[in-house]
Amino acid sequence: MKKFSPSCQRSYIGICLLLLLLLSASCSKDAADMPDVETLAHKLIPIPFFIELEEDVFELTAETTIYTTNLSSALSSSVDQFVAQMRRSTGFGLEVRTTDVLPTSGYISLELLRSPSSFLGEQGYEIRITKRAVTIEAATEVGLFYSLQTLRQLMPAAVEAATVQQQLWNIPTLVIRDVPRFTYRAAMLDVARHFFSVDEVKRYIDLMSLYKLTHLHLHLTDDQGWRIEIKSWPKLTSIGASTEVGGGPGGFYTQEDYREIIDYAQARYITIVPEIDMPGHTNAALASYAELNCDGIAKELYTGTDVGFSALCLDKEITYDFVEDVIREVAALTPGPYFHIGGDEAETVLPFKYVEFINRVKEMVKSQGKQMIGWDEVAVANVGSEEIVQYWLRESNAQKALDKSAKLIFSPMEKTYLNLRYNSTITLGASFNLLLNTQRAYEWDPLDLLDGVLEGNILGIEAPLWTENVSDIKEAEYMAIPRLLGIAEIAWSRERDRNWEAYKRRLAAQKERFEFLNINYHLSTLVPW
Numbered sequence: 001m002k003k004f005s006p007s008c009q010r011s012y013i014g015i016c017l018l019l020l021l022l023l024s025a026s027c028s029k030d031a032a033d034m035p036d037v038e039t040l041a042h043k044l045i046p047i048p049f050f051i052e053l054e055e056d057v058f059e060l061t062a063e064t065t066i067y068t069t070n071l072s073s074a075l076s077s078s079v080d081q082f083v084a085q086m087r088r089s090t091g092f093g094l095e096v097r098t099t100d101v102l103p104t105s106g107y108i109s110l111e112l113l114r115s116p117s118s119f120l121g122e123q124g125y126e127i128r129i130t131k132r133a134v135t136i137e138a139a140t141e142v143g144l145f146y147s148l149q150t151l152r153q154l155m156p157a158a159v160e161a162a163t164v165q166q167q168l169w170n171i172p173t174l175v176i177r178d179v180p181r182f183t184y185r186a187a188m189l190d191v192a193r194h195f196f197s198v199d200e201v202k203r204y205i206d207l208m209s210l211y212k213l214t215h216l217h218l219h220l221t222d223d224q225g226w227r228i229e230i231k232s233w234p235k236l237t238s239i240g241a242s243t244e245v246g247g248g249p250g251g252f253y254t255q256e257d258y259r260e261i262i263d264y265a266q267a268r269y270i271t272i273v274p275e276i277d278m279p280g281h282t283n284a285a286l287a288s289y290a291e292l293n294c295d296g297i298a299k300e301l302y303t304g305t306d307v308g309f310s311a312l313c314l315d316k317e318i319t320y321d322f323v324e325d326v327i328r329e330v331a332a333l334t335p336g337p338y339f340h341i342g343g344d345e346a347e348t349v350l351p352f353k354y355v356e357f358i359n360r361v362k363e364m365v366k367s368q369g370k371q372m373i374g375w376d377e378v379a380v381a382n383v384g385s386e387e388i389v390q391y392w393l394r395e396s397n398a399q400k401a402l403d404k405s406a407k408l409i410f411s412p413m414e415k416t417y418l419n420l421r422y423n424s425t426i427t428l429g430a431s432f433n434l435l436l437n438t439q440r441a442y443e444w445d446p447l448d449l450l451d452g453v454l455e456g457n458i459l460g461i462e463a464p465l466w467t468e469n470v471s472d473i474k475e476a477e478y479m480a481i482p483r484l485l486g487i488a489e490i491a492w493s494r495e496r497d498r499n500w501e502a503y504k505r506r507l508a509a510q511k512e513r514f515e516f517l518n519i520n521y522h523l524s525t526l527v528p529w
């Protein structure tokens with residue numbers, strides 16, 4: 001991509017900001033004349049590929065109209081969400097019209113390009129904001145959705161308010177051309193250790209969509225609970241969902257609930273990745289059906305936090321019937337391309353039996369038309385270019401996956417695990433002594449973590465939130481925000497455009513937005529809020 005003029009007003013925002021911060025002679029006058037520049041530079045997360053700032057504002061008013069040339073149902077849903085948010089906080093009607101004929105000013109136009117754009121690709125977009133109008137283009141509806149998230153972030157934070165706010169609604173004039181680095185930018189929510197209601201999951205999806213995340217991996221089963229209705233094995237939920245860590249009442253998603261989550265996520269261009277963890281982490285299933293145990297005796301339900309003690313009985317054919325039924329039902333409910341089989345910490349299973357099991361399960365997933373994802377332990381099995389290995393713990397496993405041409409999702413525990421405590425004075429989070437502050441969760445790059453890994457080997461990045469010690473959405477928000485924003489930026493923006501000093505200021509500018517959104521965020525002392 002050809003770069004643009006490096007003057008202060010026409011530069012990458014990172015460079016410009018650096019120059020402003022250094023108060024260089026050539027830029028300081030412009031900076032004084034342009035109070036919006038610094039404000040703007042502190043607003044966007046993830047930082048866009050290219051941004052060119054100008055010196056004016058577009059004012060959103062009661063007369064502003066939204067124009068689209070081709071209002072498909074997907075685009076209509078994105079526009080509806082945007083307009084609903086704007087109406088709530090600005091009180092403006094924001095009429096939506098479908099026409100090619102634009103007025104001379106006072107509009108926001110959204111145009112789906114008629115032919116693919118090699119630069120914008122599947123998820124990119126371009127925004128031009130002048131004093132007269134906001135003009136947006138993308139090659140896909142996904143790109144248009146992301147452009148609207150950027151527009152939200154460019155507006156005053158009060159745009160997130162649930163009630164009408166009396167104020168000016170100025171948007172700085174600029175050009176943004178933006179494309180993501182990775183197309184898989186994800187979060188994982190463990191709804192097994194503690195159950196999260198449909199509304200709580202929707203809330204997590206809302207937070208993810210503002211920062212352009214693409215996939216929500218739901219860890220649906222574990223020792224402490226089975227959270228998804230399986231019609232052919234009903235005791236998985238009638239028994240296996242009846243508790244959670246600490247002995248609470250647990251819960252599960254009916255198949256209808258699960259579809260509701262999928263639809264809600266889909267309307268925000270987030271794909272649900274279901275995980276059924278096996279052969280370990282299966283005590284809830286073993287407590288529900290005696291026949292899945294080698295000794296034929298059902299296990300007790302488990303509400304503690306140990307790991308690695310449970311496993312399906314790999315010597316029984318009924319285990320494979322069970323797994324096949326579960327994969328078939330969950331795959332049929334899931335429109336996304338991925339099916340996560342877990343595969344982690346099966347510590348009581350003999351290595352050769354583990355490999356045999358993963359190989360069989362891989363074929364089952366494939367026969368349901370899905371692509372298998374597994375935690376990095378699965379790299380010892382027969383994985384290849386069709387499979388995806390989620391690197392969380394062992395570099396040797398990630399290396400094996402690389403050697404076998406499997407794609408990698410990066411979730412290194414010490415950089416991405418949102419259940420880790422922020423610091424030693426905070427009690428919320430994992431009980432073990434690994435800490436992850438907001439800076440450490442931002443200041444890393446996947447290319448630096450694994451010998452020989454190339455951009456092309458990486459599907460993306462995912463931040464898991466395990467919930468042994470996180471019991472509801474408010475606590476989940478505290479663990480995720482702000483660290484999840486750093487993960488979103490690593491996954492979207494180029495490494496050369498990222499640096500902590502600039503990022504922490506942009507993060508600080510999110511505070512007001514968090515407050516309008518009523519987010520329970522962690523007030524890191526590392527960030528100049």
Ligand code: ACM
Pocket residue numbers: 344345375392
């Ligand atoms: C894991 O943290 N057991 C994947």
